Amino acid sequence: MTDTLENPAVREHRWRGRLILWAAVLTLANVLADVVIGSPMMVLPQLLEHFDTDQAAWLNASAMLAGAIWSPLLAKSSDLFGKRRILIGTLLLACAGALVCLAAPNVWIFLVGRFFQGAAFAAVFLTVTLARQICTPRVAMAVVGVVTSGSSLVGIIEPFLMKPIIDVFGYRSVFIVAALLAAAAALCVRSFLPESPIRGTGRIDVAGALLLGGGLGAILGYISLGSDLGWSSGGMIALLTAGAAASAGWALRALRVDEPLIDIRALSGPILLTLLALVLAAGSFRSMLQLTSIIAQVSPDLGLGYGLGDGEAIAVLLATPNIGIVIGGVCAGWLAGRFGPALPLLGGIAVGAVATFAMLAGVSALPPAIACGAVIGMAAGAIGASGYNLATSLEAPERQGTTAGLVSVVLALGSVVFTIAGGEILKATQVPGTFADGDPASTATGVYLYVTMAGVLFVLAAVPAIILTRNRFPAPAGPGAPRRPESAAGR
Structure with a gap:
């Protein structure tokens, strides 16, 4: 057109x-x-x-x-x-x-x-x-x-x-x-x-695309599959080594070629702060959504100190975060149009942190678990929408696609890394033969450590989000007519 x-x-x-x-x-x-x-x-x-x-x-x-x-x-x-x-x-x-x-x-x-x-x-x-x-x-x-x-x-x-x-x-x-x-x-x-x-x-730097895509896929493959196939198995070590080598090769190439797939040198401080906030926040809310699905299948009658399994209530517990995501994303988008995307990003992180720590009580009681799940879902929706809005508003229009793609990658990276980390916490605190079929289950200590890990991630994500909110960063002008500057924190 x-x-x-x-x-x-x-x-x-x-x-x-x-x-x-x-x-x-x-x-x-x-x-x-x-x-x-x-x-x-x-x-x-x-x-x-x-x-x-x-x-x-x-x-x-x-x-x-x-x-x-x-x-x-x-x-x-x-x-x-x-x-x-x-x-x-x-x-x-x-x-x-x-x-x-x-x-x-x-x-x-x-x-x-x-x-x-x-x-x-x-x-x-x-x-x-x-x-x-x-x-x-x-x-x-x-x-x-x-x-x-x-x-x-x-x-x-x-x-x-x-x-x-x-x-x-x-x-x-x-x-x-x-x-x-x-x-x-x-x-x-x-x-x-x-x-x-x-x-x-x-x-398009095709060689760079192959190196970066292959490196990301191999590293994420190791993180995703290592728990099932063995972290130190020969195949997994080879996969990680290949991923690290490909990623390093891409980084060196990006610094040398004139038109790299992602220009590392052009990534501004505000964009890097945004990506840091997103990788931590995504890891937190995704790991909490995973934990909810796990404890929803555990009956409180087992006496583990946690568990929410209660027939039809499980469906409600699993559906509630999705409703929260829709509400949080729509509200964050509306707020971003009026106050800039940095403020709803920080708000989503803050709300997520409060709901996550409140889940320390929700792991053993259904009503607070449903409430916390809804609020964590709202935080997830707000963080996702605000992350895309903030990163693209900080980038020149002709590079917004590349930047938005980078946001998707870091969201996936945070989700995979920290949900796997949470799973390892649960695995390290398992008690064998808990269920009737002999399968193990984590102790309450493991569940509380998991929730604490997610809460700390939210707190850490708030640090770069606060910096972005307290500073005003003008958006780069695009080609053609001059553009009215947009602020990361507001106009």
């Missing part, structure tokens, strides 16, 4: 029918990422049986690892060729991956399909940067809040919708639904959304 930044038909400045349609289409694209990552886990036992394998960890983590590999390349490509165009290509890649998984005759072909499906991981930051460039800043921040959190509603209804379909059509139905959803989302993006009006210049 030939639209430019100066064309008022592109830069939507208020909520009306067209903008609501755009937000709905962008949210639909983000729903695909949730479906790609989450839905196959509903049929994991059937997949293991069908492919005659016991490698549940690989089947579980493959799409997320692929997303880490795809993200740097797709982020840079979106800056050069247009966010809408790359978003459509990403959705079509995910559709093709679902079809490969559907027809896969063996586990290796299935993993190839999951690799292509993992491209859907990039949909989140692509929708963010597209919203930032087809709307004026104030409206765009509210839209980002909607599109980054609205898909969480699917987490509430997805199990109820998918279970009867799986019961009738088996595990393949998950990939049929994913393929149809990806195709529908691509068609809607093509039909209803304008192209981003700003382009960067230069070329």
Whole structure:
């Protein structure tokens, strides 16, 4: 398309029918990422049986690892060729991956399909940067809040919708639904959304993309799979070594080439502070969401000092954070449009810290656990939306795709590292033979240490967030006409 930044038909400045349609289409694209990552886990036992394998960890983590590999390349490509165009290509890649998984005759072909499906991981930051460039800043921040959190509603209804379909059509139905959803989302993006009006210049450093993507995927693979396959096993050590070597090779290359995939030298202090806050905060709220799902399955009758298992209450406990994510993300986007994104980021971190420490009482009582889960969900929604808004507002428009992709990577990195760390805390404090089937369970001490770890992470994340709030950082001007500066803390 030939639209430019100066064309008022592109830069939507208020909520009306067209903008609501755009937000709905962008949210639909983000729903695909949730479906790609989450839905196959509903049929994991059937997949293991069908492919005659016991490698549940690989089947579980493959799409997320692929997303880490795809993200740097797709982020840079979106800056050069247009966010809408790359978003459509990403959705079509995910559709093709679902079809490969559907027809896969063996586990290796299935993993190839999951690799292509993992491209859907990039949909989140692509929708963010597209919203930032087809709307004026104030409206765009509210839209980002909607599109980054609205898909969480699917987490509430997805199990109820998918279970009867799986019961009738088996595990393949998950990939049929994913393929149809990806195709529908691509068609809607093509039909209803304008192209981003700003382009960067230069070329794609393909070698750098391979080094960075491969290094990230290998390191995340080690972190994700080491607990199941053995931290010190030969294969895991080789994976970590390869990841570290590839990442170091990318860093050296980025400092030497003229147009690196991510220009390390151009990462400003405010952006680095934002990324630091996000990696800590994401690790905290993701680890708490994981803990909630664990203790929801433990009956208080076991006498462990914790446990919330109580029939239908479990569904409420697991659904409540998703509702909180939607509320937190939408509110943070609205606040960012009025006061700047740094303030709601700090607010989300502060609220998350209070709710996390309050969970020390909630691990053994259902009502406070539900309340804490809702508030932690609100914190997660606010942190995600504000993180994208803040990082992109600090970057020149022609580099916003790359920066948003970097935000996605650090969110995933924090989530993986600290949920694994929390799992290791629980594993280190297990008591064998706790459950009727002989499985072990963690002690109350382990659960309290886990909650304390998450709370401390929130407190640490608040430090860079406070710095960002107390200082005003002007946004770099984009190409063309001068832009009114945006502040990280407000205008």
